[in-house]
Every structure is written in C-alpha cells, then in structure tokens.
Amino acid sequence: MTEHARPVTRAWVIHPEIPSADTDRDPALALEEAVALAHALPDLEVVGAQVARLRKPDAGKLFGKGKLEELRLAIEGAEVDLVLVDGPVTPVQQRNLEKAWDVKVLDRTGLILEIFSDRAATREGVLQVEMAALSYQRTRLVRAWTHLERQRGGLGFVGGPGETQIEADRRAIDEQLVRLRRQLEKVVKTRTLHRAARAKVPFPIVALVGYTNAGKSTLFNRLTGAEVMAKDMLFATLDPTMRRIKLPGGGPEVILSDTVGFISDLPTELVASFRATLEEVLAADLICHVRDISHPETAAQAEDVTTILNSLGVKDTTPQIEIWNKIDRLDDDARAATLTTAARLDHVQALSAISGEGIDGLIDAITTALADVTHVTTLHLGFNEGRRRAWLFEKDLVEAETQTEDGFDLTLRWSARQEAQFKDL
Known part of the structure; x- marks a missing residue:
C-alpha cells in the first residue's frame, strides 16, 4: 500500500423512493446509477444496496421508525462504515441518521463532491471543487471539517485523518470562498486568453457533451488517438480536454473538446462552480450530444442534458448532432431498429465508439455541419x-x-x- 492510499470504506447505498409527480424514473435504475456513482470512488467497496420506499420523508430522520430499524439491522450486519443516501439529506437528518446507525452518512451531493474532488486534474478543476464543497459545507451546521488536512484527492467526508465534528465558522468559509473566487477569476482569465489565442487560428470548435458514462471519452479517443481516461465509470472526465485534429477524408481541421458528463439532479453548488468548465460548450460551433442508446432510460438522460445545455445558455442556433453510441450493446433486433430510425433522422448518427462502426458516417456529418456553419x-x-x-x-x-x-x-x-x-x- 502506498503512503497516500486510504483504507477501503465499506459502503451501503440506499435510494429513497418517494412517490412524486415530478419523476417517473424506475427506482431500480436510479439505485443502479447511485451504485455506479459509489464505484467511481476507488476507496469505496459497496457491500449492499437497496431501494427504500417512503410514503413521505420524515423531517427529522428521513425514514420512519420501522424502516430506520430495518436499515440499522442490515447496516450493522454488513459491518458498514458509510451509508450513501441517493438524494438530499438535511443537516438535521444527517446527524440523526449517524446517531441512529452509528456510521457516517453522505447524501448524493456529498458523494458527487467527493468524486469531483478525487478526479479534478487542473488548477481550475481543483478550485471549482473546493468552492462547491465550501458552498455545500456552509449549509451544514456541524460537519467533519477535515478536507484541509487531506493527503490527496477527496474532501475528507469519506475516511480522512479524523472524524471530529467542528462547528463550521461561516465567516471563515465566506473568507475562503472570496479567496478561491479571486484565484478562479485569474485562472479563468488565463483560459480566456488561451481561447483568444485559439480564435486567431479559427478552427471550428466541436464539443462532445452527454450524460455521464455515455461514451464521450471513448469517442474522443477514437477520433483523436488521445489517451484520455475512458473507463466504464461515472464522471471519468472532469476537466475539458481539447485536441486540434484534422478530420479524415479531406475533412476540416477542428478543435475537439471532451467535457464533464452531465447527470440528473446535479447539485446546484456544482452547476454554479463548474459553469467555467463548460464554457467551451458555449464557444462551440457544433455540439455533438453523445447518448448511450443501450441504456433503458436514454430518453430521460437526453432530456437532462438538454435541460443543462439550456440553463448554460447554449443558443438554439448552434447546430447539434445526436450520436447514438453503444449500438454494439444492443441485440440484433434492437440494433436493426435503431440503425433504421437513425438513418431516417438528419441530425442523428448511430455508432459504436468501441468498435469504430459508424465513425465514418459521423465524420461526414461533422464535415457537413461545419460547412453549414x-x-x-x-x-x-x-x-x-x-x-x-x-x-x-x-x-x-x-x-x-x-x-x-x-x-x-x-x-x-x-x-x-x-x-x-x-x-x-
């Protein structure tokens, strides 16, 4: 074990199913995504996962008395160190659950912050994560304030050198936020200069966007030959990666940008903090929306991506190509139907970034779309x-x-x- 390695944390994932008119998503698939989120942290071992049905959330403990005890027995029996609740948990609920179960509790926002912190590679990414963590921390009245002591990535919510509960000094947090915001402004200014320098060599910018784990980085690697981390893992890419490439077959030279994966219910702190990371999308001449067409909820995921693009202020006039990726994962009948549908739609390209099937059609479509620009x-x-x-x-x-x-x-x-x-x- 290296000196920076953290001990493995045994985790239990709970997706609270609360009847609501807002969502018709399958709770089993939501739980699957929450488990995939947990797997994105190398120090977590998921030892159990379940959907917990709630008629309505309890203000103090989220779960009712019977459900709370049922979960306590399961958690105790599995010798769990950490419970991940796939949804928002108030500071009061968090403290009460930690007391009731005698384990650390992390909600969806806290988990996503951990992942972002673990993955952020550039100075900008690190600053944005710290700002998002501080904004989140500010809403918690009592938290484990250990992230400044960390040896490496991770914000100290999981593991870390100590679990002492310290009353967060809001003024100290606000001062730290102001400092970080100033540093971030300097970094963003530098990126603006880089963008201005790129504009002098005005190659069109093609931005890959999509739900997390849709296969953007695999496609980026296929098109550029770059070795960007592309694992079957949520949030595998956190910092935009730019490559200047010449499209094959006499196509134009373009700057290809791989961006962070979108996800449903992205914490508001992160949407605000990562706006600069997604600025490349605003500057794009063409947006390629990569979808995992083999996913049962691909349509709902696509809707989430569109919602976030709209909230970022992406113009309706920016041309878009929809890429139906992972056709290699479909059975023969579904694959044939998908290819037939895609062929009828002008703005859609069906392909497999893994096998390379359909890549030539995508390159032609990008070339045509940029000519239209x-x-x-x-x-x-x-x-x-x-x-x-x-x-x-x-x-x-x-x-x-x-x-x-x-x-x-x-x-x-x-x-x-x-x-x-x-x-x-």
Whole structure:
C-alpha cells in the first residue's frame, strides 16, 4: 500500500423512493446509477444496496421508525462504515441518521463532491471543487471539517485523518470562498486568453457533451488517438480536454473538446462552480450530444442534458448532432431498429465508439455541419485597408478577388465568429 492510499470504506447505498409527480424514473435504475456513482470512488467497496420506499420523508430522520430499524439491522450486519443516501439529506437528518446507525452518512451531493474532488486534474478543476464543497459545507451546521488536512484527492467526508465534528465558522468559509473566487477569476482569465489565442487560428470548435458514462471519452479517443481516461465509470472526465485534429477524408481541421458528463439532479453548488468548465460548450460551433442508446432510460438522460445545455445558455442556433453510441450493446433486433430510425433522422448518427462502426458516417456529418456553419459574403475594401485584407488572406477566407478603381471586391467564405473577429480589427 502506498503512503497516500486510504483504507477501503465499506459502503451501503440506499435510494429513497418517494412517490412524486415530478419523476417517473424506475427506482431500480436510479439505485443502479447511485451504485455506479459509489464505484467511481476507488476507496469505496459497496457491500449492499437497496431501494427504500417512503410514503413521505420524515423531517427529522428521513425514514420512519420501522424502516430506520430495518436499515440499522442490515447496516450493522454488513459491518458498514458509510451509508450513501441517493438524494438530499438535511443537516438535521444527517446527524440523526449517524446517531441512529452509528456510521457516517453522505447524501448524493456529498458523494458527487467527493468524486469531483478525487478526479479534478487542473488548477481550475481543483478550485471549482473546493468552492462547491465550501458552498455545500456552509449549509451544514456541524460537519467533519477535515478536507484541509487531506493527503490527496477527496474532501475528507469519506475516511480522512479524523472524524471530529467542528462547528463550521461561516465567516471563515465566506473568507475562503472570496479567496478561491479571486484565484478562479485569474485562472479563468488565463483560459480566456488561451481561447483568444485559439480564435486567431479559427478552427471550428466541436464539443462532445452527454450524460455521464455515455461514451464521450471513448469517442474522443477514437477520433483523436488521445489517451484520455475512458473507463466504464461515472464522471471519468472532469476537466475539458481539447485536441486540434484534422478530420479524415479531406475533412476540416477542428478543435475537439471532451467535457464533464452531465447527470440528473446535479447539485446546484456544482452547476454554479463548474459553469467555467463548460464554457467551451458555449464557444462551440457544433455540439455533438453523445447518448448511450443501450441504456433503458436514454430518453430521460437526453432530456437532462438538454435541460443543462439550456440553463448554460447554449443558443438554439448552434447546430447539434445526436450520436447514438453503444449500438454494439444492443441485440440484433434492437440494433436493426435503431440503425433504421437513425438513418431516417438528419441530425442523428448511430455508432459504436468501441468498435469504430459508424465513425465514418459521423465524420461526414461533422464535415457537413461545419460547412453549414460558414457562409459566403461579398465585401469591398479600399486600398488603404491593406492590413484587414492581409488578415483575410492569412486566415484563408478569400474565395475570389477582383481589383477595382478604388480597391478590391472580395468573395469570402467564413463563419459568424470569423466575421465578428474581422469587424473588431
């Protein structure tokens, strides 16, 4: 065992099923996703998982007396160290459950924060996780305040050097948030400069988005040859990864961006903190929405992704391709039906990022979509506008040019982004 390794924590996952008009999701599938979330932390061993039906949540302990005792016996029998409740748990409920079961309790937000903390690789990612953790921490009146002592990733909710409960000093948290926000602003400013530098070499940006574990990173690796971590694991990618690639078959040069996976009920703290991580999507000329078409709730997952894209302010005018990934996981009949449906829909490409089947069709679709992004304009420049004319030639935007008595008539093919850059010269 390395000196930084943390001991394995035995975990029990509970998905509280609360009858609600808001959701018609299958509780068994919700539990499956919660277990997959738990598996995303290397230090957790899931020793049990169950759906717990509730007529209505108990304000103090979430579960009623009978259910609480039934769960206590199961948890005790399995020698569990940590209970993961797949849903929101108030600070009062958390304290009461920890007292009743004599184990650490973590809700869905706390677990996702742990995963994000464990995976964040860039300075920006680390700062965003810490801000999200502090915002979450601020809502807890009494918490295990150990994350500053951690040896490596992880926020100290799971394991960590101690479990002392300390009253969180809200002023200290607010001061820390202000410090982190300043640091993050500097990092974001640097990224803005990088983006401005990229804009000078105006390759179109193609952003891969999708529900977590839809296969974005596998597809990214297939298209770029990059070794981005691509495991069958939720939230395998947390920091946007950018690669400049030349699309095969005479396709254009593009910047391909792999982004963090979306998930239903993403904690509000994280949506706010990770907005900058998803800025690349806002700058994209084309969005490729990757779906795991083999998942029983693929339609609901796609809806979640669309909701988050809308909340980020992605414009309706940004072209999108929907990628139905993992056709290799479908049985013959479902596969044939999926391929037939996809072939009838202009904006859909069905493929397998693992086997490579359908990749050529996707590349053609990206090439066509990016051609649609550009438009032809005629423009007259005077002889005194040599610098602007040189810029157009440097960017390879001029399709034809005629000299006139007072300057040049140019035919240009460019994107709206390039046109805006030209106007700023």
